[in-house]
Amino acid sequence: MLPQKVFISRWNERLALIYELTLRDFQVKYLGSYLGVVWAFLHPVIYIVILWFICHFGFRSNPVNDFPFILWLVSGMVPWFFFTDSMNGASNAVVENSFLVKKVLFSIELLPVVKIVSSLVIHLFFVVILFVMFAAYGFTPSIHSLQVVYYLFAEIVLLLGLSWLTSSVVVFLRDMGQVVNVALQLLFWMTPVFWPASALPARFHLLAKLNPVYYIVDGYRSAFIDKTWFWESHRAWTLYFWCVTIVTLAVGALVFRKLRPRFADVL
Template sequence: MIKKLIKDRKIILELAKNDCKARFSSSILGIVWTILQPLVNMLVIWLVFQIGFKSSNLSGDIPFIIWYMPAFLIWNYFQEATSQSTNSMLEYSYLVKKVNFDVEVIPPIKIISNAFIHCFFIAFIIFVNFCYGKMPTIYYLQVIYYFFCAAAFSMSIGWLCSAITPFATDVSNIVSIIIQLGFWITPIFWDPSALTDVAAFLVKVNPMYYVCMGYRDCFVYDVPFYRHPLLMTYFWAVTIIIWIIGTKLYKKAKPHFDDVL
């Protein structure tokens, strides 16, 4: 799979660009809707917790929006990339029927197209931090690593679920429900340090805990990525296992895609 991705990287990149453009080509504001929705969500959460509840125990001495943004925006990327890659085989069914087309590149299209949008949000985080007087540091560069983590995890799930979706379309609904539940058990707008040891352990079972907290380490806490060796090992172990299962299942299902799509 990795060899195919490297070999077809130009095709994936072009299809990802077209996917990003075509998604909102029929609307007046176009891609602005993709950017506007997370921004409105952040604004609502900020008004509720910072202005309405005047809660300072979530982020301590750090402005709530600075603390909240990094974890939420990487979760938003994971949510969009995973959901869309799960349904990618159905959306690009016309490509599956082309004899000489490698269908393995279809799920990565969604991973890359959402990455374009996420780059804007990374710049937005840096801009808001600057407005609050927080200057860029060397730790900001770690966002490249943590974004790669999120993309790899989304890709592993995408390959696994997109291989099943053509045969059972309910898989996409199941993935959406799991992602919604995952949002509430991931420390996006609550502080994991307030949990008991047992509850904290259960929360850390979610691989996205590592990524969301990693984004905060980059933009908020200035903590180097190697400070969490156990979480890093666990995250990559889970990602690689899902990746292997997903790619093997994808190869077995590939000959039957043309029949069911």
């Protein structure tokens, strides 16, 4: 068989495996509930309805840059939810699937990927809701909204590197799972999800932008609200983000590869 055909065949097998494991992940997560997988899509709808109710009838929050606060808020929360859900799931992916780790021919590195894909399904549903919300408020999508695909790809690459790193370390140091939870809580308040970046004193702007998740959250808002291309308004930070992300991906892959031979012994 030609090398190209072998490569394509192996990738098709991996994609099929990711699909099967993602489906299994959904089934296990909602096993025993009457609505089953439907809960995965009800949760984001309920959460956004609650936010809308609070912003409209509770706090009556002021617009941000003349834009409805609820739209500004949700456009930042959507990528953040995807990040936290993926990290929490992927960090424990190897430990939770120890029975698969002991199979000689199984590609263990796919386990964190499955968790990311599982979270991605919900995220895409969130994005659809976001488009519907903008349309309901009279804001029609523009060609700039297509940048969501780019920022989503950027977030997945960052998540892949981080999840390979954390999932491999958790096998040997279970406390790492708790460290990830604490780190995500700290990162939440360091990222302009609930607060606008303009609220920061000028001297802290540079420090805040060193957080790679800042780039993603701000990017989603640029796509939906500011309607600017990333190479126009984020040229320097785009370069910085990809440098950090590529290093993270390389380190995560290296650590995972180094520790993988010992997984079965520990688990």
